[in-house]
């Protein structure tokens with residue numbers, strides 16, 4: 508094992524609090540080789556594709572990486588912006604907004620770094636930034652509200668894989684999920700209400716979450732239940748009747764069964780059965796990306812309209828909206844509570860009581 512030893516933590520400069528924001532990642536550009544490199548890293552992750560390596564790797568390198576990159580590259584081209592990948596551009600703004608808020612709230616120095624699970628900036632490079640800032644306590648925050656082994660679990664793997672190379676480890680905390688946090692639910696409800704204020708209330712509201720293979724759920728991945736709870740809490744808070752909403756899963760890959768119902772099927776059925784207006788949101792994504800812009804805002808819009816629907820609205824992710832940055836900052840402060848050496852960034856008793864009362868009111872405490 509080759510250890511990363513220098514520069515090690517220093518005693519002669521103040522220690523800072525390190526926050527590592529992790530999201531999924533995106534290709535460096537829309538070129539086919541860059542997309543292939545990204546997909547190769549993504550699809551080689553045993554948390555993402557659990558199939559035996561002996562079966563999967565020949566299929567991946569022999570078939571999938573010869574065909575899919577060109578198709579994905581075309582899709583990425585359709586969403587690419589002046590600032591590059593939407594996911595990366597938004598994530599950078601989230602990092603900067605959270606850093607600004609934390610600096611204002613904390614007494615001591617704080618460093619917020621962004622690491623992508625696949626592609627760049629890597630988790631290893633983000634950890635190196637934190638180490639250079641003398642962050643001896645690090646809070647790892649995967650920006651996935653609903654835990655899944657395929658995303659949150661894999662982000663954990665990326666952190667621990669890099670830390671295996673460090674001699675002097677930081678003190679670590681890890682945010683596991685925030686699918687039922689009152690601040691998250693309230694932010695989603697506010698974003699829906701804001702959309703309705705501008706575009707009117709649709710007949711139906713659809714929550715579209717990224718899917719996972721059904722098999723992973725059967726083996727114990729809690730993701731499906733956490734998605735349901737998010738949707739239920741938002742609906743209860745909106746006071747929407749049962750026949751006015753649905754929940755579905757998008758982005759299926761391959762031929763095996765994934766979590767159902769599929770977003771595509773649901774929207775086609777709704778359109779065909781006479782539902783005229785729909786709003787769709789993807790609350791499992793903390794930032795808009797290929798899967799929301801191209802798949803939900805474009806592809807699925809077509810499906811619904813072609814099936815007979817008349818009005819289709821996409822409610823954007825929380826992205827870098829101030830309410831979202833406030834919520835991420837609150838979650839970070841709460842998870843750092845009690846860390847010595849910092850001006851304790853904990854909630855006061857009043858804020859804690861208020862949050863617990865809100866959680867009870869939402870029915871989110873179990």
Ligand SMILES: C=CC1=C(C)c2cc3[nH]c(cc4nc(cc5[nH]c(cc1n2)c(C)c5CCC(=O)O)C(CCC(=O)O)=C4C)c(C)c3C=C
Nearest residue numbers: 531532533534555579594655657658717719760796797798
């Ligand atoms: C093959 C299995 C996949 C699983 C399981 C999976 C789970 C999963 N993914 C996200 C979030 C995102 N996925 C994104 C893109 C994307 N996802 C897969 C495959 C699986 N995802 C692929 C191959 C791709 C690449 C694009 C493509 O070729 O279709 C993205 C967007 C990245 C971007 O650059 O914009 C996100 C975000 C979640 C939340 C999740 C399980 C809960």
Ligand SMILES: [Fe+2]
Nearest residue numbers: 531717758798
């Ligand atoms: Fe995905």
Ligand SMILES: [Fe+2]
Nearest residue numbers: 758797798802
């Ligand atoms: Fe997709």
